[in-house]
Amino acid sequence: MDSVLQTCVSIEMRVASIYKELVNHPEATGELKSIWTEMSEDEVRHAKRIRLVADRLDIAGIADAGMSADQAQTLFDRANEIYDQVQSGELSLSDAVYASVELEDEFLKAHLNYAEVGNQPDIQTLFKFLAEEDRQHTLRLRKFLDRMHDGEGLVFKEP
Numbered sequence: 325m326d327s328v329l330q331t332c333v334s335i336e337m338r339v340a341s342i343y344k345e346l347v348n349h350p351e352a353t354g355e356l357k358s359i360w361t362e363m364s365e366d367e368v369r370h371a372k373r374i375r376l377v378a379d380r381l382d383i384a385g386i387a388d389a390g391m392s393a394d395q396a397q398t399l400f401d402r403a404n405e406i407y408d409q410v411q412s413g414e415l416s417l418s419d420a421v422y423a424s425v426e427l428e429d430e431f432l433k434a435h436l437n438y439a440e441v442g443n444q445p446d447i448q449t450l451f452k453f454l455a456e457e458d459r460q461h462t463l464r465l466r467k468f469l470d471r472m473h474d475g476e477g478l479v480f481k482e483p
Contacts, residue, residue: 327393327460328392328393328396329374329375329377329378330378331396331400332374332396332399332434333371333374333375333378333395335396335399335400335403335431336367336368336371336374336431337367337368337371337372338365338403338404338407339367339402339403339427339431340364340365340368340371341407341423342403342406342407342410342423342424342427342437343361343363343364344360344361344364345362345407345410345411345418346359346360346410346424347361347364349410349415349417349420351416351417352417352420355468356417356421356468359461359464359465359468360424363424363428363461366413366457366461370431370454370457373450373454374454377379377438377447377450380446380447395434396434399430399434402426402427403427406423406426406427406464409423413441413447417472418469418472421465421468421469421472422469424461424465425462425465425466425469428458428459428465429458429462431454431455431458432455432458432459435451435452435454435455435458436451436452436455438451439451439452439455463465
């Protein structure tokens with residue numbers, strides 16, 4: 325498997341672990357626990373799908389796909405940093421939701437980059453599907469934050 329895609333699989337699994345840990349945040353509401361549980365399950369499915377796609381990319385002879393090893397490592401390092409903060413209880417509920425949005429936005433960009441690779445429609449379709457799931461995750465989290473803070477003080481940059 326391509327090393328960048330292997331890193332992407334590791335990132336998906338790390339983020340699944342983050343969401344699984346966040347379910348236990350002492351301030352998490354039932355709604356937020358449900359969101360994070362579903363997102364954790366989605367990330368595990370994403371990892372499995374990327375493994376399958378990596379095999380297809382190898383067969384198709386596509387070696388350089390969408391993201392550099394440095395970009396993938398940077399995202400993995402950030403996910404590990406957030407995971408450490410979650411495990412140590414350093415994140416407030418708002419910070420935890422913002423960190424989740426940050427990760428999902430970065431995944432959206434990465435998946436869209438892979439969707440543009442090569443001339444393999446089925447592979448492009450899969451990564452577009454993953455990007456759409458990331459977008460839906462972000463929307464759910466932003467709606468939660470809007471209600472949590474009545475829409476005041478929220479600052480998001482549009483990708």
